[in-house]
Amino acid sequence: MGKGKGKALKLPEVGQWPDKIFPIVAVVGIVLTTLGFLMAFFYVPPVAGAAVDGVELIGGMMVTNKLLISQKIFFFHMPVAIVSFVALGFACYYAVRFLMTREWRYDTCSCVAVEIALVFVIATMVTGEMWTRFEWGVWWTWEPRLTTYLVLMLIVIAYFVLRAAVDEPERRGVFSAVVAIIATIDVPICFAITRLIPSSIHPVVLREGGMSPEMGMCVGIIAVGMFCIGFALYRARFNQVRLTERVESLKESLED
Amino acid sequence: MAKEKKLSAEPARSATCERPSTFAQFKTLLVKDLKQEFRTKDMVVSMGIYAVLVIVVYGVALSFAKPGAEFLEVSGGLLWALVVFTSLLGLNRSFSHESENGCMEGLLLAPLDRGAVFLAKMFSNLVFLLLVEVIAVPLFWLFFSSYATPADTAWLMVVPLLVGSIGIAGIGTLLSTITTRTRGKDVLLALLFVPVVFPLLYACVSATTAVLVGGDVVAETLRISLVLAAGYDVIMILASWILYEFVVSA
Numbered sequence: 204m205g206k207g208k209g210k211a212l213k214l215p216e217v218g219q220w221p222d223k224i225f226p227i228v229a230v231v232g233i234v235l236t237t238l239g240f241l242m243a244f245f246y247v248p249p250v251a252g253a254a255v256d257g258v259e260l261i262g263g264m265m266v267t268n269k270l271l272i273s274q275k276i277f278f279f280h281m282p283v284a285i286v287s288f289v290a291l292g293f294a295c296y297y298a299v300r301f302l303m304t305r306e307w308r309y310d311t312c313s314c315v316a317v318e319i320a321l322v323f324v325i326a327t328m329v330t331g332e333m334w335t336r337f338e339w340g341v342w343w344t345w346e347p348r349l350t351t352y353l354v355l356m357l358i359v360i361a362y363f364v365l366r367a368a369v370d371e372p373e374r375r376g377v378f379s380a381v382v383a384i385i386a387t388i389d390v391p392i393c394f395a396i397t398r399l400i401p402s403s404i405h406p407v408v409l410r411e412g413g414m415s416p417e418m419g420m421c422v423g424i425i426a427v428g429m430f431c432i433g434f435a436l437y438r439a440r441f442n443q444v445r446l447t448e449r450v451e452s453l454k455e456s457l458e459d
Numbered sequence: 460m461a462k463e464k465k466l467s468a469e470p471a472r473s474a475t476c477e478r479p480s481t482f483a484q485f486k487t488l489l490v491k492d493l494k495q496e497f498r499t500k501d502m503v504v505s506m507g508i509y510a511v512l513v514i515v516v517y518g519v520a521l522s523f524a525k526p527g528a529e530f531l532e533v534s535g536g537l538l539w540a541l542v543v544f545t546s547l548l549g550l551n552r553s554f555s556h557e558s559e560n561g562c563m564e565g566l567l568l569a570p571l572d573r574g575a576v577f578l579a580k581m582f583s584n585l586v587f588l589l590l591v592e593v594i595a596v597p598l599f600w601l602f603f604s605s606y607a608t609p610a611d612t613a614w615l616m617v618v619p620l621l622v623g624s625i626g627i628a629g630i631g632t633l634l635s636t637i638t639t640r641t642r643g644k645d646v647l648l649a650l651l652f653v654p655v656v657f658p659l660l661y662a663c664v665s666a667t668t669a670v671l672v673g674g675d676v677v678a679e680t681l682r683i684s685l686v687l688a689a690g691y692d693v694i695m696i697l698a699s700w701i702l703y704e705f706v707v708s709a
Contacts, residue, residue, distance in 0.1 A: 302705050350657075357654035364650055368641040377709035378637045381702045382651065385633075388698055389655050396658040396687045400665045401680060 214308040217445050225438040232431030239425035243278035247417045273337035278418075280330040282426035284352070286433045287323030288390070290316050291355070293437075295387035298380035310376040311448065313383055314366065315441045319433055321359045327352055347397035354393050358386040481572045488571075488579030493586065495556060502552055502587050510545045510595035514602055517541075521606070530606040535668035538599060539660055542623065543653070545595065546588050550631040551648055553584050554639035567708065577632060577703040581696075585628035592620055610673020615681065619666035622685060626659045626692040633699035636706050659695075662688035 213219075294316035301309035331349060336342055343349070362382050369375040479487075496502055517537055526533070557563040566576060596616075600609075631652060638648040666684035669677050 302702075350661075354654045354657045358651070361647070361650040361654065365637070365641065365647060368643055368647055370642075374640065374709045377705050378641070381633070381637065381706055384702060385630075385655060385695075385698065388694060389658065392691055392694065393658040393661075396662050396691065399687060400662060400684055401676075 214306055215312055217442050221438050225435045228431045229435035232428045232435060235424055235428030235431065239278060239421055239428055242421045243275050247421050273334060276330050276334045278421050278425055280327065280334055281422055282429040283323050283330060284327040285426055286429045287320050287327055290320035290323060290433060291387055294320060294383045298383040301376060301380045311444055313380060315437055315444055317359060317362055317383060318440060319437045323433065324352065324356050324359055328356060347394055350397045351390060351394040355390050481575050484571050484575040485579050488576060489582050492583035502549055503590050506545050506549045506591045507594055509548050510541055510591055511598065513541045513544060514599055518602060526606050528607050531609060531671045532668060535671055536664050538667060539664050541595060543660065545591055546627050546631060547649055547652060549587055550584060550635040551645050554635055558639055573704040573707055574700055576707060577700055581628050581632045584632055585624055588624045588628055609671045612670045612673050612677055615670040616667055618685060619663045622688045622692060623659060623663035626695060627656060629696035629699055630655055633703055633706060659688055659691045
């Protein structure tokens with residue numbers, strides 16, 4: 204996703220420098236996420252988990268809070284969530300570029316970035332659901348983060364439904380760019396509003412105050428790995444879509 | 460239309476004619492929409508009937524619950540569900556007049572400011588929505604007055620209703636302009652509109668519930684919710700206003 208933003212004239216195209224590095228980046232991403240995964244289990248000490256009423260005997264020890272293994276989900280969950288939002292940010296950037304220049308390449312970029320965002324949003328939702336179930340004991344709660352991601356997922360799905368529902372390419376490009384921009388504006392507002400309004404109905408879920416250095420390092424490694432994987436996926440998908448477009452246009456020119 | 464009048468008033472005297480101000484354009488377009496609605500009574504009637512039917516469905520849904528004071532905590536949400544579905548119906552139809560008979564093309568051919576087109580459409584949608592709310596909200600309380608009596612602060616409900624309606628009209632106008640020119644427009648509008656308007660809805664339900672339940676936390680909750688809802692309105696209407704030009708000319 205890190206293509207020369209400064210050079211406005213140089214459009215993203217298959218065979219530019221990101222294509223030379225993306226297989227390597229993919230391998231680096233896989234190695235880093237695997238490393239982080241192993242670290243999460245064998246290196247990072249468990250932190251205080253769910254609170255227990257009073258003192259209980261768990262596993263032969265008197266504890267006041269449960270050291271749940273489900274907290275390991277967090278190491279995977281948070282980086283994925285960050286990457287999904289960054290991918291949406293790139294989609295918004297390319298959508299703005301498309302509206303400014305009307306270059307089809309940017310529409311393709313924006314669409315591919317939203318696809319990557321969808322992949323990571325779904326990964327976030329799945330890991331988030333597991334977290335909710337094991338840590339808080341329910342399948343769903345209307346907690347700000349969960350709500351925001353639900354809304355984000357719905358808008359991203361609506362984006363693809365919209366793309367499928369418009370036949371004219373130009374209209375489809377403009378409409379989907381506008382929706383991508385609106386989605387990127389809407390999601391932070393959604394988080395802010397669900398977070399700031401005091402809710403009398405739902406319990407306020409307290410999270411651990413901060414991350415220990417080991418945790419931070421582990422999350423950082425997985426985040427970098429996830430960024431690499433996201434970038435590689437984006438580039439691979441972009442190449443595929445772009446080559447398909449070129450084949451189509453070649454076919455058309457041959458018919459003429 | 461203002462332009463045509465000007466042209467016919469002084470046809471041959473000068474080749475250059477003054478461009479009507481953006482406000483004049485906005486006024487002309489708004490009056491056109493309101494006049495059309497006043498003559499056909501198409502949208503307000505269908506939205507009003509729909510709102511009453513939703514209230515009837517609520518009546519069935521609540522008939523075995525016999526809620527007491529806790530009804531107040533739910534009623535804010537029920538009221539907003541009513542507003543959202545009614546406004547969805549209205550927004551779907553707001554561009555159907557324009558797409559029939561090629562009105563939209565005519566509108567775009569005229570040298571109008573696209574921002575004025577957006578604001579006029581937004582205001583007409585807002586007026587219809589408020590008209591329906593003026594009928595539907597008292598009816599809601601008439602039908603459910605036996606369940607619970609709202610707190611003395613209930614009249615403050617007007618403020619979140621107004622703020623929420625402005626936001627719904629703003630973002631709804633942009634989205635309905637998009638979906639009116641796609642296949643499966645009704646479903647697509649709902650699919651886009653509900654998630655996008657979710658934050659506004661959340662803030663408005665919070666504010667409405669606060670004034671209905673009353674008590675000492677009213678002022679605090681109401682203030683935060685209204686500030687956030689107004690912030691959403693400002694950001695979203697500005698974004699829609701900027702993006703409308705692209706959408707309407709696509």
